[in-house]
Amino acid sequence: MTESSVGKADAARMQTPAKLKKGTMRIVPLGGLGEVGRNMTVFELNGKLLIIDCGVLFPEEHQPGVDLILPDFSYIKDRLDDVVGVVLTHGHEDHIGAVPYLLRLREDIPLYGSKLTLAFVEAKLAEHRIKANSNIVVEGEVAQIGNFECEFVAVNHSIPDALAVFLRTEAGTVLHTGDFKMDQLPLDGRITDLRHFARLGEEGVDLFLPDSTNAEVPGFTVAEREIGPVLEAKFSRARRRIIVASFSSHVHRVQQVLDAAAVHGRKVAFIGRSMVRNMGIAERLGYLEVPQGVLVDLKQIDSLPDHKVVLMSTGSQGEPMAALSRMANGEHKVQINPGDTVILASSLIPGNENSVFRVINGLMRLGAEVIHKGMAKVHVSGHASAGELLYCYNILRPKNVLPVHGETRHLIANGRLAAQSGVPEENVLLAEDGSVIDLKDGVAKLVGQVECGYVYVDGSKVGTITDDDLKDRVTLGEEGFISVITVINRQNGTIISGPDIHARGVAEEDSVFNEIKPKIAAAIVEAVSNNPNHSTHQLQQITRRVIGSWVSRKLRRRPMIVPVVLEA
Numbered sequence: 001m002t003e004s005s006v007g008k009a010d011a012a013r014m015q016t017p018a019k020l021k022k023g024t025m026r027i028v029p030l031g032g033l034g035e036v037g038r039n040m041t042v043f044e045l046n047g048k049l050l051i052i053d054c055g056v057l058f059p060e061e062h063q064p065g066v067d068l069i070l071p072d073f074s075y076i077k078d079r080l081d082d083v084v085g086v087v088l089t090h091g092h093e094d095h096i097g098a099v100p101y102l103l104r105l106r107e108d109i110p111l112y113g114s115k116l117t118l119a120f121v122e123a124k125l126a127e128h129r130i131k132a133n134s135n136i137v138v139e140g141e142v143a144q145i146g147n148f149e150c151e152f153v154a155v156n157h158s159i160p161d162a163l164a165v166f167l168r169t170e171a172g173t174v175l176h177t178g179d180f181k182m183d184q185l186p187l188d189g190r191i192t193d194l195r196h197f198a199r200l201g202e203e204g205v206d207l208f209l210p211d212s213t214n215a216e217v218p219g220f221t222v223a224e225r226e227i228g229p230v231l232e233a234k235f236s237r238a239r240r241r242i243i244v245a246s247f248s249s250h251v252h253r254v255q256q257v258l259d260a261a262a263v264h265g266r267k268v269a270f271i272g273r274s275m276v277r278n279m280g281i282a283e284r285l286g287y288l289e290v291p292q293g294v295l296v297d298l299k300q301i302d303s304l305p306d307h308k309v310v311l312m313s314t315g316s317q318g319e320p321m322a323a324l325s326r327m328a329n330g331e332h333k334v335q336i337n338p339g340d341t342v343i344l345a346s347s348l349i350p351g352n353e354n355s356v357f358r359v360i361n362g363l364m365r366l367g368a369e370v371i372h373k374g375m376a377k378v379h380v381s382g383h384a385s386a387g388e389l390l391y392c393y394n395i396l397r398p399k400n401v402l403p404v405h406g407e408t409r410h411l412i413a414n415g416r417l418a419a420q421s422g423v424p425e426e427n428v429l430l431a432e433d434g435s436v437i438d439l440k441d442g443v444a445k446l447v448g449q450v451e452c453g454y455v456y457v458d459g460s461k462v463g464t465i466t467d468d469d470l471k472d473r474v475t476l477g478e479e480g481f482i483s484v485i486t487v488i489n490r491q492n493g494t495i496i497s498g499p500d501i502h503a504r505g506v507a508e509e510d511s512v513f514n515e516i517k518p519k520i521a522a523a524i525v526e527a528v529s530n531n532p533n534h535s536t537h538q539l540q541q542i543t544r545r546v547i548g549s550w551v552s553r554k555l556r557r558r559p560m561i562v563p564v565v566l567e568a
Helices: 003-013 077-082 099-103 115-127 194-203 224-237 251-263 273-284 298-303 323-328 353-365 386-396 408-420 467-479 510-515 517-530 536-554
Strands: 025-031 040-045 048-052 068-070 083-087 110-113 133-136 142-145 148-154 163-169 172-176 207-209 242-245 267-271 309-313 341-344 369-371 435-440 443-449 455-458 481-489 494-504 560-567
Touching: 025 172, 048 077, 048 148, 077 083, 083 142, 099 115, 110 115, 110 142, 115 133, 115 273, 148 194, 172 194, 172 435, 194 386, 207 386, 224 242, 224 251, 224 341, 242 323, 251 267, 251 273, 251 309, 267 273, 267 298, 273 309, 298 309, 309 323, 323 353, 341 353, 353 369, 386 408, 481 517, 481 536, 494 517, 510 517, 510 536, 517 536, 536 560
Parallel strands: 048 083, 083 110, 110 133, 172 207, 242 309, 242 341, 267 309, 341 369, 481 560
Antiparallel strands: 025 040, 025 435, 040 048, 068 455, 142 148, 148 163, 163 172, 435 443, 481 494
């Protein structure tokens, strides 16, 4: 992609989109563009809306106290009755995690997905006391969902039962891959159906929405089954307990851990509520084959010798409340002992690096040997690399391409691959969350932008936490807190009490503020004498300015300052 094409896209994004014309399809990504997670795209045609995926994004360190980040539903909030369905491509949290929050707004929205995907969703909805309107679909099936004819295509990913979606409409055709790769030797024998892709390419793909996560990686993604021998080798050398951390929905990875444990005569216990729930569902539906006698309850672990134990845990991304993080901090009922082996069988989601390294350091401090992707092949990606994406472009020959699912660098890299394969550069659309793309008669155009922000989940509260609140939390954590309390007599313009200054999270003793107290008092007295009608709020702002500039100059800090002025 050239700088000029990116510049044109930026100019289009500044516009407010015109009213949608009949027979034109509008595509609005509400998440997943410019980030790894929060995937959600809205398709509109003749007054009806179809949603593909509805996932969450996990918070980074600059978002303290946040549990989850949701797509911004405000674009569709007043049009929920127009939503004809939500199609879910697979069961990872970044594609299904926000479904309960969407269904809080309208509970009966129909859900479409594979058997495993919907089973994972239904378990989540049960925790929110929501009954799902589920519709199971399989590869090769064609379903009419409102104005949209949806054909489902088998794709391979790091979770079973993933599907791509092909939309046929009067406005044109769209192929959305979801997350996928082209593992030619998958554990479950279910490959990405390139013959199906080829048939769709022959029919004609007006707009292609491909997974961009690995677009910067040359060649082809390594097969999942190559992890098995590595795990077995690590298991054979381990002398004490083995703890393996992975995503709670990574059925294929858990399968290989179970198989390696069986070979070496070890028992496996699941740790983490989501791990226990998801693997129970996968086993019940036949997606996870548990070797006879290998799986045990966590309560039985203490009665087994260490060299017979494997713990399959959540927390591979360093999440503070996940099992592995609590083990590293010594706050979990499972204690890490010297000689234990911990295997991080997952990739690093961008933004989680510091959290993961902090967990690794904590585990090693307790005497564990930690093995991760940088040291051994204990993880392979679930996303198509550049070579696989080029295969798709050459098979499909799409007229227009809208790269999705990835950070900005991934989207740009995917756009370059499309152009290299022969897609006209002007037909490669680089968009972001909230971009508006219109499709009609084989022509796709970036026509504007809608408001699309982050929606934070903080405990039981959704959307009440703002970016300003997060800035305050970061300030409190990094710079500290100072309160200044002053009591005045407005009638004679004197100070009765204070200023009393108290600091928290500031290294200096409170006595250091004795130097600034007279200046605060003088500033307040002067303000009152010049204008007896000064409000307490104005006097508080004067206090804030005086102490703020002094703290910045003297202590080289910018703490949160809370001034209070009371009248006697």
